[in-house]
Amino acid sequence: MSKTTDQFSEYVNTLFLENATKEALTSPDLYHSHSFYLNLIPLLTENGKNDINIPAAKLEKLGIASYLYFRALLVYDHMTDSQTETTEKKTNLYLFFSFFERSAAELGRLYENSNPFWQYFEACKLEYFNTTLLEKQWSQKRPAITEAVFKKIASGKSAVCNAIVYALNGLMPKDFQHTPDWLECLQHLHIGFQYLDDLDDFKKDGIEQQWTYTHSQVEEAIKDQGHNLSAVSSDAKYRYLFLSGIAVRNLENAIDHFRLAKTIAAKTQLHRLVTFITSKEERCRNQIREISLLIEKTKDKAKKSTDHLQARTIQHSTTAGIDFMAGSLQEDGYWRDFLTSAGFGRDWITAYVVLQLSDIPGNEALIAKASEQLLSRTGAAYNENIIADADSINFFIWMQNNRGVNVPEATVVNWRSFMHSNGGWATYNNELSLREKLGLDKGVSVAGWLMPHNCVSAVAACVLSFMEINEAYDDTIGYLLKQQHDEGYISSYWWTSPIYATSFSLMALSKTKKYADAAARMACWLSNIQNSDGCWYNPAVNEPSALYTALAMKALLQFNDKHYTEEIQKGAEWLLRNQTGDGSWPTNRVLLLPATNVIQLETVEQWRKSSFGVNVIIDDHNRVFTTATVLNTLHLYEQKYSLIHAS
Structure with a gap:
């Protein structure tokens, strides 16, 4: 401090x-x-x-x-x-x-009473209070506000801040030569700040009946389109703010004023101030990028089907699902899903999807197209904007093994570096690179992202189970069993339900008979929390989850398909009933993105439903992550039972 x-x-x-x-x-x-x-x-x-x-x-x-x-x-x-x-x-x-x-x-x-500072201070206060009074009047009359008036008001609201300049002058023998430059710099800064504040506080200002330039812009634009404002909800106005381009234009205007302020700061050799202003410019550019990504996500979601397919057989369902996956593969050979501040998930998603589809015969051409670029690399990450992580490499190695491709020794060595001495696997292992990529200074802890994570460790255990690295497998299983709760489950860090970590742990344990009691308790817990209609729920949104249903089903199938026949059958029937017309399965917010300092998820007071920032819950909006998981599970189900089931 x-x-x-x-x-x-x-x-x-x-x-x-x-x-x-x-x-x-x-x-x-x-x-x-x-x-x-x-x-x-x-x-x-x-x-x-x-x-x-x-x-x-x-x-x-x-x-x-x-x-x-x-x-x-x-x-x-x-x-x-x-x-x-x-x-x-x-x-x-x-x-x-x-x-x-x-x-x-x-x-x-x-300051003595005769110091000129007091006179300037009075003028600043008068301008400030006149401006705030005008703002209050606006909130009652809600007039149309022009850009010129907005800038004048933004300057007036910052008038008291100008008093700092006069205060510094008042402590020197004579007026400082750069006083006009400083005042102009602060004016441009506060106009930029006001553009940002109006966007950040749009919802709050609407609730509190505060009338701003941005609210005026949105309502005038809606009226120009011939809509009755009384019939337009607050949420619709908020969406229109971004979809109409108003938000981006205002952010671009903010950047213009920050640039003007930075030019003045550079001229007066205030290098720390230049650095500060540059960070504000970068924030605006990031917001413009996020708005563009969010619009893309919104358009993608609008294309998805909401009606039911009514699949007659698993083969019929699988064919429709594969067609959906083929249509979702982008021209560059990647699948994308889960939008965050880092962008759309790419390498991690593609490796995971190829892994799931490689178990299903007849998809060789599709899989080859998708895995071509990934196989030319020595590792994988969430996408091209973030450093490599253990979970992406987990699925990358698993994918290579499934396709019969030799895993390079360098990849294995890199992957093993994420394993801690206690047997747990961290998502990230390079603090300096992580800080640099995320733009975090030393005052912000990243301990939460560097510690071992159950969900990542569970998948690593699955990979170790077929790589025959016995000592590492036993150590990882030992770590996971220490995390097991009395009820049988293992908590997840990056996911909204213990189903994820528990299911992958059970899959890993199904390869051996050494930990039969622990595995049985996991299976029993999964069975006990199944809903009566056959699905498993996502507790974060209190809705059925096709992803968690498929994962729980697959874990039970691999552990003991005969003992859990009824649960597996009901799960399969639920999945067949809930496939949509385009071949995909509906999704909801299943991915957690805690702040880098979060060790215990329980310490987060509120999880926001958003694609951006931290302490948020994110959906696989493109449905490829969930759909690939379901297709893999249904294929395994059909193999196990060798039957064609009606929906």
């Missing part, structure tokens, strides 16, 4: 507040979101450049005074914007006066 955050935290601890309120006021996440305002003075006075000669002690006092004033304004805005309970209003009123009075006292010690 900075000196200012330390001082602010110490001050908050002296206030007459409940501990929960104090913790909320001084949370690291909040400080992180305020990083620009906390660091603005150091950014503008970088290394004493530009002939700024102000004692460090005075800069520290100015830092705490400005941050206290900033927090007072935030409390003020919150009080005037939201409908809060009486108790919360009292707390906010107390906080406002506490922060404001302490800030005024600190400023009074720094």
